[in-house]
Amino acid sequence: MELEFFTKNTSIAYFSMEIGIRPEMHTYSGGLGILAGDTLKSAADLRIPMIGITLIHRMGYFKQELDPFGRQIEHPDPWDIGEFLKKIDKKIPITLEGKTVYVTAWLYVIESTTGGKIPIIFLDTDIPENDPESRTLTHFLYGGDLTYRLKQEAILGIGGVRMLEELGFEIRKYHMNEGHSSLLTLELLNKFKKPIEEVWSDELVWDVEKVKNLCVFTTHTPVEAGHDRFPYDLVQKILGEPVPMWLLKKLAGDGMLNMTLLGFNLSEYINGVSKKHEEVSERMFPGYEIHAITNGVHPYTWVSEPFKNLYNKYLPGWANEPEIFVRAWRIPSEEIWDAHMQAKRSLIDYVNRITGANFNYDTFTIGFARRATPYKRADLLMSDPERLAIIGEGRVQIIYAGKSHPKDEGGKKLIQRIFEIKERLKDRLKIVYLPNYDMAMAMKLVSGVDIWLNNPLKPYEASGTSGMKATHNGVPNFSVLDGWWIEGWIEGYTGWAIGTMEETSDPKRDAEDLYFKLANEILPLFYEKREIWIKIMKNAITMNAYYFNTHRMVRFYVTEAYIR
Numbered sequence: 001m002e003l004e005f006f007t008k009n010t011s012i013a014y015f016s017m018e019i020g021i022r023p024e025m026h027t028y029s030g031g032l033g034i035l036a037g038d039t040l041k042s043a044a045d046l047r048i049p050m051i052g053i054t055l056i057h058r059m060g061y062f063k064q065e066l067d068p069f070g071r072q073i074e075h076p077d078p079w080d081i082g083e084f085l086k087k088i089d090k091k092i093p094i095t096l097e098g099k100t101v102y103v104t105a106w107l108y109v110i111e112s113t114t115g116g117k118i119p120i121i122f123l124d125t126d127i128p129e130n131d132p133e134s135r136t137l138t139h140f141l142y143g144g145d146l147t148y149r150l151k152q153e154a155i156l157g158i159g160g161v162r163m164l165e166e167l168g169f170e171i172r173k174y175h176m177n178e179g180h181s182s183l184l185t186l187e188l189l190n191k192f193k194k195p196i197e198e199v200w201s202d203e204l205v206w207d208v209e210k211v212k213n214l215c216v217f218t219t220h221t222p223v224e225a226g227h228d229r230f231p232y233d234l235v236q237k238i239l240g241e242p243v244p245m246w247l248l249k250k251l252a253g254d255g256m257l258n259m260t261l262l263g264f265n266l267s268e269y270i271n272g273v274s275k276k277h278e279e280v281s282e283r284m285f286p287g288y289e290i291h292a293i294t295n296g297v298h299p300y301t302w303v304s305e306p307f308k309n310l311y312n313k314y315l316p317g318w319a320n321e322p323e324i325f326v327r328a329w330r331i332p333s334e335e336i337w338d339a340h341m342q343a344k345r346s347l348i349d350y351v352n353r354i355t356g357a358n359f360n361y362d363t364f365t366i367g368f369a370r371r372a373t374p375y376k377r378a379d380l381l382m383s384d385p386e387r388l389a390i391i392g393e394g395r396v397q398i399i400y401a402g403k404s405h406p407k408d409e410g411g412k413k414l415i416q417r418i419f420e421i422k423e424r425l426k427d428r429l430k431i432v433y434l435p436n437y438d439m440a441m442a443m444k445l446v447s448g449v450d451i452w453l454n455n456p457l458k459p460y461e462a463s464g465t466s467g468m469k470a471t472h473n474g475v476p477n478f479s480v481l482d483g484w485w486i487e488g489w490i491e492g493y494t495g496w497a498i499g500t501m502e503e504t505s506d507p508k509r510d511a512e513d514l515y516f517k518l519a520n521e522i523l524p525l526f527y528e529k530r531e532i533w534i535k536i537m538k539n540a541i542t543m544n545a546y547y548f549n550t551h552r553m554v555r556f557y558v559t560e561a562y563i564r
């Protein structure tokens with residue numbers, strides 16, 4: 001597929017530091033990247049004139065090895081670029097730390113069964129024109145120090161806009177998926193500068209309104225400390241003054257360059273990724289009008305083979321019209337259960353092959369997989385190991401997975417703590433921690449477990465998406481009321497809540513609720529009232545999957561944010 005095919009008809013550019021499209025391409029770390037990939041896949045299905053821009057991340061995020069004590073060992077995670085991408089014969093210069101760095105690009109095309117196609121541009125500095133240090137700038141996703149990160153963000157934001165222009169695109173909306181790409185606004189300010197003869201002061205050269213009209217910003221971070229910030233002396237050292245310092249400080253904050261503020265101040269449309277997240281963000285950034293577009297997942301990517309067959313039989317057209325899931329109640333219960341057991345057997349075989357843990361097909365299986373970081377509280381289920389063993393002995397098996405960022409010591413300790421308790425309970429409860437969580441493993445987990453557990457500290461979960469993947473496979477959620485689950489939860493119908501609607505968590509109460517509902521509601525239903533259990537599985541599809549998909553989400557972006 002040649003790029004010229006796209007240049008004339010593409011008007012929306014979607015910028016993201018990570019884009020996860022397929023497990024063999026190591027260009028993502030977690031939720032943010034997979035959301036970006038799912039967004040572009042739905043855009044292809046819906047024939048939206050979009051293009052994705054990201055970095056190539058030749059060495060990936062990292063490959064996770066876990067030693068017998070649960071200590072994380074990180075390895076570079078290169079991937080076969082030539083197998084998936086096509087080199088584009090163009091390069092653009094960017095000045096970083098006073099040096100010219102050349103940025104080239106690779107092309108990937110998402111091709112939908114509907115005939116829709118979406119190009120993705122992967123920026124790359126690893127070319128002979130650059131010095132050895134500059135060549136490494138597009139190697140590691142979220143690697144290196146602050147300088148490395150700022151340079152990467154400059155390549156993405158500034159380099160991305162330049163590359164699109166070099167390739168002949170005429171972009172009408174720039175969508176920043178999180179603050180990593182906010183520097184693109186500075187490039188646009190320069191691009192649309194008014195000639196000094198036409199205005200009566202130097203300040204009016206900068207056409208902030210024009211740039212605002214072009215930009216859309218999605219924030220994903222409900223905690224103050226999570227927003228990308230760079231000291232201005234570093235910014236000046238690396239970037240010089242892309243716009244005058246007084247203007248930059250006005251747009252990005254006085255003390256440090258805050259990438260979220262910069263994006264906010266230059267975007268006409270700003271949104272959070274769930275209704276709750278909108279509320280939290282508005283409080284964190286008073287004075288900004290923040291909207292909500294709740295996340296989703298790409299149906300065709302996240303439905304397992306057995307459920308694909310089932311949906312094809314009973315709900316033809318589901319993949320491109322997920323609203324059809326509303327009729328999943330028509331699927332006979334036995335066939336829902338058969339499809340689930342097929343997915344479950346394939347997961348259990350996989351777990352046993354990797355770990356030798358001898359999991360059973362018929363035992364209630366809890367899945368918990370996400371980034372290992374303290375606020376996600378992977379160990380809440382372990383807070384009273386004795387009680388867990390009493391409830392679960394012979395009746396529960398648990399599968400964990402998740403990487404911890406190399407610099408997240410708290411996250412690494414959490415994995416070790418789970419290993420400790422797993423060891424302590426080993427004669428009474430089967431628990432495994434699978435190494436190197438990725439998209440392929442996520443597919444197996446979200447479709448093969450009986451329940452998807454999620455218990456982060458509130459209100460830190462902007463949305464969460466793995467639970468949505470579970471619902472596409474008829475797997476109910478058991479989760480705290482934060483992010484998307486506030487919108488998807490109907491107690492006892494689509495799944496269960498842990499804790500109350502209050503905005504902050506009460507850890508004691510959460511643990512109590514977790515154990516109580518598991519022992520007294522969830523396990524009895526699963527083992528003794530299978531008919532009702534399967535109805536809950538159907539509800540997960542009809543009431544959750546029909547809404548929490550990227551088709552619905554992309555349509556919202558089009559009507560709320562892109563066409564204005």
Ligand SMILES: *Cc1c(COP(=O)(O)O)cnc(C)c1O
Nearest residue numbers: 030031370438439442464465466
């Ligand atoms: C879906 C997914 C995530 C995001 O899950 P959350 O529930 O948002 O934490 C992270 N990693 C992988 C590999 C995934 O597939």
